[in-house]
Amino acid sequence: MKLICENTALEVEVSGSGDPTLIIHGFTGSASAMRPLSERLPGRKIVPDLVGHGRSESPASLDAYYLENICQQLSSLLHQLEASPASIVGYSLGGRIALNFALTHPGMVRSIALIGASPGIRGKDDRLNRKNSDSELANSISQRGVEEFIDAWVAMPMWESLRDKLTADQWQESITQRRSNHSLGLANSLRANGTGSMNPLHDILGDLKAPTLLIAGDQDYKFLEIAYEMSDKIPDVSVEAIVDSGHAAHLEQPDATANAIIRHFSC
Numbered sequence: 001m002k003l004i005c006e007n008t009a010l011e012v013e014v015s016g017s018g019d020p021t022l023i024i025h026g027f028t029g030s031a032s033a034m035r036p037l038s039e040r041l042p043g044r045k046i047v048p049d050l051v052g053h054g055r056s057e058s059p060a061s062l063d064a065y066y067l068e069n070i071c072q073q074l075s076s077l078l079h080q081l082e083a084s085p086a087s088i089v090g091y092s093l094g095g096r097i098a099l100n101f102a103l104t105h106p107g108m109v110r111s112i113a114l115i116g117a118s119p120g121i122r123g124k125d126d127r128l129n130r131k132n133s134d135s136e137l138a139n140s141i142s143q144r145g146v147e148e149f150i151d152a153w154v155a156m157p158m159w160e161s162l163r164d165k166l167t168a169d170q171w172q173e174s175i176t177q178r179r180s181n182h183s184l185g186l187a188n189s190l191r192a193n194g195t196g197s198m199n200p201l202h203d204i205l206g207d208l209k210a211p212t213l214l215i216a217g218d219q220d221y222k223f224l225e226i227a228y229e230m231s232d233k234i235p236d237v238s239v240e241a242i243v244d245s246g247h248a249a250h251l252e253q254p255d256a257t258a259n260a261i262i263r264h265f266s267c
Contacts, residue, residue, distance in 0.1 A: 002055075005076035008064045010048050011055035012077065018043040019110075020083035021265070022074065024094030026116075027189060028153060028178045030054030034091070037250040040258035046083055048074070050094070052185025060184065065192035067199075071101045075108060084108040087265050088210075091115040091250060093193065099201060099208075106209045113213040113261045116223045116247045119230060120200035131196030138187035146186065150178045161219055161246025165253075174251075205233035212237045213264040215257060217245030238264065 002011055013031045021043050025034050031047040031054060038045045049056040051064050051073065063069060074097070078084045087110045090098030095117025102109045121127045141149045154163070154175060163171055191197070212234050214227035218241040231237045240260045245252035 003077060003080055005073040005080070006064075006069065008051050008059065008073050009057040010051065010073060010077060012046060012048040012081075013038075014044065014046050014081065016042070016044045019265075020044045020046055020078070020081070020086040022078065022083070022086045022088045022098075023047045024074075024088065024090040024097050025050065025053070026092030026094050028053070028150065028181060028186060029091070029094075030177060030181070033174070033177050034250070036254040037089070037258055037261075040254055041089075041261060043087075044083065046077070046081060046086070048077060050097075050189075052189045053181055056185075058182040058185030058188070060188075062188055062192045065188045066197075067097060067100050067193050068104070070097055070193065071104055074101055075105055078108060085110040087111045087113075089113045089115070089261060090117060092117065092247070093189075096120070096193075096195070096198060102208055102210045102212075103201065103204060109210045111211045111213075111265055113215060113264055114227075115215045115250055115257065116217070116220060117214070118195060118223065118226050119202050119205060120198045121195050122200050122202050127196050127200070129196070130194065134190045134194035134196050138190040141183050141187040141190075146181060146183045147179050149183075149186070150175065154178070158220075158247045161217065162248045162252055165245070166251070202233070205230060206235060208234050208236075210236075211264070211267070213261065214239045215242060215249055215260060216240075217242050217247060217249040217252065219245060220247045220249070223247065 095114035216224040242249040
């Protein structure tokens with residue numbers, strides 16, 4: 001279904017019944033990319049295509065892509081579906097959005113599970129370097145087109161584990177899904193909500209009220225380390241390393257990832 005959320009048209013998939021869970025995909029993803037996980041979770045699953053992704057709107061203005069405005073869009077979405085408070089699952093970019101949402105809309109969040117997520121980049125110079133890098137990458141999408149960009153994106157070392165775990169058909173389905181995104185939407189997402197543009201959250205993680213599960217693949221060394229660093233600052237937190245998986249633990253080991261999330265939400 002299509003819903004207008006804070007003047008932005010979002011496509012959203014809703015399935016199941018019971019307690020609501022909002023599931024937020026990562027960069028170049030969509031609701032369909034989260035199905036291997038969402039189909040394994042109980043309750044009422046609410047899975048939007050983020051602005052600039054999938055079948056949602058890809059505005060020319062950057063305003064709708066900033067994290068604070070995405071959080072407002074998701075707040076509107078949950079209100080319209082009468083699905084608050086909700087448990088929230090966020091992967092990568094979706095994890096950063098979920099973290100921001102839980103800190104800015106605590107009354108709407110029952111519990112959160114973050115997969116391969118980061119609280120941002122602490123150092124000012126490092127943030128600026130990443131912002132410049134993301135801007136160059138965004139410009140390349142417009143110049144090269146989505147197909148060439150996605151081919152270069154999935155060739156990065158962080159996706160080797162996923163490529164090894166999926167069948168040939170599943171890998172091709174993943175590529176097709178990523179290529180179906182709009183070039184402007186992906187470019188503007190990099191410009192406005194990449195880690196270089198995000199206000200770092202390290203110093204306010206102690207304000208997080210929702211019980212939190214931090215998930216990372218045991219081969220995703222960077223984000224596993226980030227998860228343990230975050231766990232030192234979040235009051236009610238647990239960390240789960242998913243065995244034999246990399247950055248996309250929910251796709252590489254969907255049963256183990258879903259079971260970890262179900263255990264967390266049931267507590």
